[in-house]
Amino acid sequence: MxxxxxxxxxxxxxxxxxxxxxxxxxxxxxxxxxxxxxxxxxxxxxxxxxxxxxxxxxxKKHPEERLELIKHMKIRLKEGIVILDFEKQKELVQEVKKLVDEIDYDKGDTFKLVVGSESVKIFIDEGKKEIIESLSRRFHLKKRYKQMDEISILFPEKAIETKGIIAFLSRVLVLHDVLITEMLTASPELLLYLKSEHTVKTYDLLKQLREH
Known part of the structure; x- marks a missing residue:
């Protein structure tokens, strides 16, 4: 080259x-x-x-298979999420394990835990104020992201074995000046977390991609 x-x-x-x-x-x-x-x-x-x-x-042209999967993606939106970014502590992880029983996933509660090499991030409904304040007081909270929304993108199962889907969507969002604060995957589901000011634009873009 x-x-x-x-x-x-x-x-x-x-x-x-x-x-x-x-x-x-x-x-x-x-x-x-x-x-x-x-x-x-x-x-x-x-x-x-x-x-x-x-x-x-x-x-590199976009394979037809990838575009076909995007046409069949399901999009769901949930508002009112808080992301807590803690310094990584063993005691915090142990405490969070106990909180799982307080989360009712059948009612649509949001509670996700990501343990990184230096930090622990918790994604939780802003309505769970007691849990949020308790953890914030007892452990070292580096940053709190308020007024976040969650966009769930569920692809067909075949997406797990298809290259470039996330890269394609990321490019589209970059082109339209959308800032994604966090991104999680649980293939074939992709979860986007973004400030509410970007939500409507992002949701509309995803719908347009699906319809075209």
Missing amino acids: SQIEHLLRGALAKYPEIERCLQKGMVNRRSLARYLIQEGVAKSNQMEALIATLRRFDF
């Missing part, structure tokens, strides 16, 4: 919308090459080499 191609791949990864437009023939290569030179991808005397690289660049 030439240095120009290497830098080009980096630029297209940074601006995925450019790649999508190139795939569809919506971008003039010479104009794009001029812009990329301004961005430092190549030197001004490498214009023709950059255009040639753009011409032979191997764009």
Whole structure:
């Protein structure tokens, strides 16, 4: 791989919308090459080499199988989630295990635990105030994310063996300036956690993808 191609791949990864437009023939290569030179991808005397690289660049098309799975995804929305980001402590994890009995999943309660290498994150309904305040007082809370919403995306089972679905959705959300605070997977389900200000836009985008 030439240095120009290497830098080009980096630029297209940074601006995925450019790649999508190139795939569809919506971008003039010479104009794009001029812009990329301004961005430092190549030197001004490498214009023709950059255009040639753009011409032979191997764009990855979205497989029909992936698009078909997206058309059959089920979308659910739940509001009023709090994310608690704690410093990792053994005592905290043990305490959280005891709280599971207080969660009624049959009634739709939200309670998820993610144990990382340095932190423990708890996803819980904002209505569980006693649990939230008790844990916050007794353990080292690094950050609390309020007014979060949960979007559940349930794919057909075949999605587990299909590459690129999460990457495809992530690109779409990036293109539309949507900020995802947290993302969890329990294949074939994908859970997105985002500020309420981004919820309507994200929900509408997902519906549009499913319908087209």
